[in-house]
């Protein structure tokens with residue numbers, strides 16, 4: 001019977017589908033209790049068959065067979081004895097996971113503090129009930145603050161609950177590449193087969209899709225397709241959806257229907273906790289470091305958790321290989337090269353930021369205090385925005401950091417200011433002239 005069905009399938013589907021999907025299944029079936037069990041090479045093929053071809057197969061089966069018969073497609077691992085399948089140790093030891101996920105990014109080793117508490121809670125809820133709580137979940141924050149970790153944590157958690165869930169993690173550039181390749185080879189069915197069969201879609205760094213219009217259109221279709229079916233979608237970005245550049249509003253407005261959460265810079269206590277947890281993890285040979293040493297490291301690396309981790313690794317390596325005790329002096333030595341460049345660029349930049357602020361305030365004849373202060377009069381607001389814009393375009397430091405230079409304003413205020421100026425100088429030639437003049441003054445100063 002199975003052979004008959006295969007013959008029929010061969011003439012129904014195009015050659016490629018047949019060789020990819022059905023050819024390998026020729027001699028691997030077995031009849032038992034009203035079922036035909038067919039061994040398939042992997043989960044992916046199994047799902048592809050179940051979703052796309054099962055009804056056709058059933059139809060053919062009824063045609064060829066008088067008694068009712070069912071097909072079951074099983075992978076090798078499903079044929080293993082029960083206990084090896086459910087053994088949790090076995091699952092834990094798997095570094096590689098389906099869906100492009102990295103198993104090391106879990107909720108368990110994500111250290112929670114004020115800066116990421118809400119994002120973390122929502123991520124847990126979403127992972128607990130994919131598609132039912134917040135769809136899409138949109139996570140934004142500056143680089144190195146844990147967006148990818150949290151997003152993959154969602155995927156890993158979902159897989160821990162149900163290994164059959166089809167989770168797919170993709171960086172936005174990977175998505176663009178996939179799309180471009182398949183478009184070139186005119187294989188849109190493959191694109192759809194790959195992306196439409198999933199239960200949970202995780203798209204990292206969506207801002208990269210800015211400008212890639214065709215990909216955005218395809219992503220839009222995919223988004224709607226999955227969304228309609230209540231499939232969970234999670235997106236990360238370095239900015240809120242409303243501030244994404246060159247991403248069609250059709251998409252950004254979709255992102256806003258769900259829930260947006262942000263991750264901020266962790267405070268000192270939180271950073272110390274992150275260091276402690278890294279030390280306690282099994283991948284570390286050293287398990288305790290004096291509190292003052294931890295605090296020293298944590299206070300030297302503030303805005304990026306990846307850098308913080310890097311500093312810790314460097315310290316451990318340095319002290320271990322030189323057989324030194326972990327003291328502040330030793331840590332200072334270990335980190336000196338990093339700290340030196342950091343100090344240098346910090347002080348250089350700080351002076352430069354100050355200078356931009358004072359040149360702008362001089363130019364507009366207002367005091368530095370008013371430039372940085374809270375007064376809402378337009379004669380202060382415009383210079384303030386220009387100064388923010390110039391610092392951003394020259395030094396490309398995080399919006400949040402710029403906010404701190406202007407009396408603790410928040411990320412989105414600075415971002416809005418920069419974009420406003422960016423737009424206005426395109427339309428307003430006298431504003432452009434003013435900004436150009438200020439730039440010349442800054443350049444002249446830097447040459448001195």
Ligand code: ADP
Nearest residue numbers: 109110111142143144145146147148149305306
């Ligand atoms: P992003 O995607 O926002 O740039 P990542 O998720 O890649 O940042 O995080 C950078 C590094 O910092 C990763 O190694 C990650 O595991 C670690 N990290 C970030 N946030 C946390 C956290 N809250 N607890 C523990 N590790 C974290």
Ligand code: MG
Nearest residue numbers: 147148149204
């Ligand atoms: Mg990331």
